[in-house]
Amino acid sequence: MKYLLAVLFGAMSYGVLSTIVVLAYGKGYVLGEVVGSQLLTGCILAWGLAIFTKWRERRALRERERESSGQQPAIIAPAAGKLTWKQRLLLMAAGTPTAITGLLYYQSLRYIPASLAIILLFQFTWMGVLYQAVSQRKRPTGIMFLTLAVLLGGTLLAAGILGQGATKLNLMGIVLGILSAVSYSLFIVVSGKAVPSVHPAYRSVWMLTGGMLLVFILFPPYFLFNGLLWGDLLLFGFLLGLFGAFIPPVLFAVGVPHIGEGMAGILGAAELPVAVLLSSFILHEQVSLLQWGGVGLVLLGVALPELLKSRRRSSSAH
Template sequence: MKYNIAVLLGAISYGILSTIVVKAYGRGYTLGEVVGSQLMIGCVLAWALAIGMRGIKQRRESNSKAERRVKQAGVVGRLTWKQRITLLAAGTPSAITGLLYYESLRTISNSLAIVLLFQFTWIGVVFQAIGSRKKPNRITLMTLVVLFGGTLLAAGVMEQGATHLDGRGVALALLSAVSYSLFIMFSGKAVPHAAPATRSAWMITGGMLFVFSLYPPQFLFDGTIMGQLLLFGLLLGFFGAFMPPVLFTYGVPHIGGAMAGILGAAELPVAVLLSSAVLHEYVSPLQWFGIALVLAGVAMPELINRIRHSQPSYTAHSA
């Protein structure tokens, strides 16, 4: 149960980010300031955790020859520069996701943006099918239909048509779903033997350096960071760049990726609820039904597999 709760809390943490970003925009802060401060704070927190975990592990290690060989091989904490660069590059898609998603919030509603971001669920399936050169099975196709139908309802297309949607904002949100799918694909394959806290720290650093190359962090030198931007950066850095990776690293290995995907879908209703309660965005009953369909589509493959495995199998015996 504690591992399920950890993954659920990580998803909830992601769900509150867009509301904080909209509030930061309302205070006049720019995209570069919002994303830059988030990743800077997240980077500091991630390295503090990585260094702390390394110190604890070193104190617990014995002096056996076998453990010394493992440590010298770089499995415990020492990474080569090639491995570090790989992790830095693996963190770039996450930063791109933040830039695209947060920019879309300028022109489309928070509730719509999160629904469009959630299209990473089927985009990832498409990427996997292309990479493996295998057609999706029947369950996957059924899931995609449910997800697509739920998205149309959740976006309000069935009620208001597509003319009320800002094309640029929709395109940015969908591109953020593509980059998030790429992040999921690459992050799990980048130096998997490294300590989770160390991997997370290097990947967040890569994302931060990428953002700073596009948006130089002038807020660090002109005094902007000493205002409310520091509060927004702390909230976004803690709930976005720091806590979810820590909680997912703790919980996902024990519950599996399928169940983690179901629990991770809690991000969607949390974001929409906050949009309605804090930002006062109107979400119609039909849109709520669409959101429920999206959640059902996320959970459908795992639920069908569990039902199949729970059914007793009978073997016919001939006399």
Template sequence: MKYVISVFLGSACYGILSTIVVLAYGRGYDLGEVVGSQLFTGFVLAWGLALIMKIRGKRRAGGQSGQAPNASNTTGRLKWKQRLLLMAAGTPTAITGLLYYESLHYIPASLAIILLFQFTWIGVLTQAVSQRKSPNRIMVSTIALLLGGTVLAAGIMEQGTGQFNGIGVILGLLSAVSYSLFIIFSGKALPSVHPAYRSAWMITGGMLFVFICFPPTFLFNGLLMSDLILYGFLLGLFGAFIPPVLFAVGVPHIGEGMAGILGASELPVAVLLSSFILNEHVSALQWAGVAVVLLGITMPELMKRRNYILFGGRQ
């Protein structure tokens, strides 16, 4: 149960981000300052954890005779080619943040998170195209549920499409595309390396990408010492530091399928905070749409478990 709770809380942390970003915008901070301060905070926290892991690894190695196996994975001794690969794998998550946070300038946070969650079926289509294999009936049904739930959750049935800013919707969908790419790349980039070092180098790559797009003047003009440091710390803590750590603890013990189900906790948390803190109107029909989206996300794993019980024996 502790591993289930770990992944659940890690996913719920992501649902907090959109509300914090909207509050930061309300204080006058721009996109580069918000994303830059988030990744800078995540960079500091991630490397702090990596340093602690390195010290522990050296102490353990010192207490054993001979050199510990896979020392590069426990003390962070990676080749520069490996470091660059991890940094490149972390770039899509920075792009996701830029697109997702920019969409919040145009559309409500409750709609932005729903658009971001379209990464689920986008990932299915991407995999089908890359493998030249058509999705099965379960995947098709899942996509149908997700699209139908999105229509309900976005309020299209009640208010039509006239209320939506086209730029915001496009940015929200593009954030879903980049997030699906991040999942693909992060899963294939040196999975044998310790999670602390993988996370640190990936965050480093994302931070450098953002700093190239938006020079970090806030680090030198004193702006970081204003309220920006609070928003950056919260975003870095809940977006770039805590979730990867909790996922590294829980996912190996519960499996990727169950982790995907628990990852859906991000959606209701984001919509709930948008409703209560940002005072965005979320109708009963929209909440029903959120429930349908959650059902669509969990259905493949539920069907897999059902088929295993029916045809593969008892779990």
């Protein structure tokens, strides 16, 4: 149960980001300051976790050495924490799509409501299916086609296109939202293949470092020197770094190996209703019953493959 709750809370943490970003924009901060402060604080937290993990590994190694030799051993660094510079650079490169996702997603919030931006970001679900079909040269199953149809229908409802028409939607915001989904699906593919044998704490810290450096190159961190960081930006950056760059990767690393990727995908969908709820209650965005029905359909589409798979397993067991 604790592993299910870990993944659920990790997904819900992602859901609060859009609301925090809109509030930061309301205070006058710009894209580079918001994303830069998020990755800076997230990176500091991740380095703290990596150092703590390293310390625990050293202590465990010393205890094992003491038990085996019966005397006080010398301090030896564990091989698990050793990374070559090639591996570090690979992980840093793998972390750049998550920074690009943040830039595209947060910029889309300047043009479209947060409730719509998160729905567009959620299109990474069918994009992942499409990538898998193309890369493996394998035709999607009937279940996948049904899932994509449910997701598309849910998206049209949740975006409010059927209720108010597409003319009221900002094209730039729509394009940025879709591109953020493309970038996020790329991040999922790349991050899973980048040095998977290394401890998650070490993988995430170098990936975050790579993402932060990319953002700092695109948007030089003047906020570090002009005093902006010591205002509200520090609070917004800390909250975004905590809920976006630190808590979810740690909780997913703890929970996903125990509950499986299928169940993790279902629980990960909790991000969507949390984001829409906060947009409605905190940002006071109008979310109609039709749109809530679309959110429900999107969640059903995410869960459908795993639910049908579980049903087939239970039927074959009987």
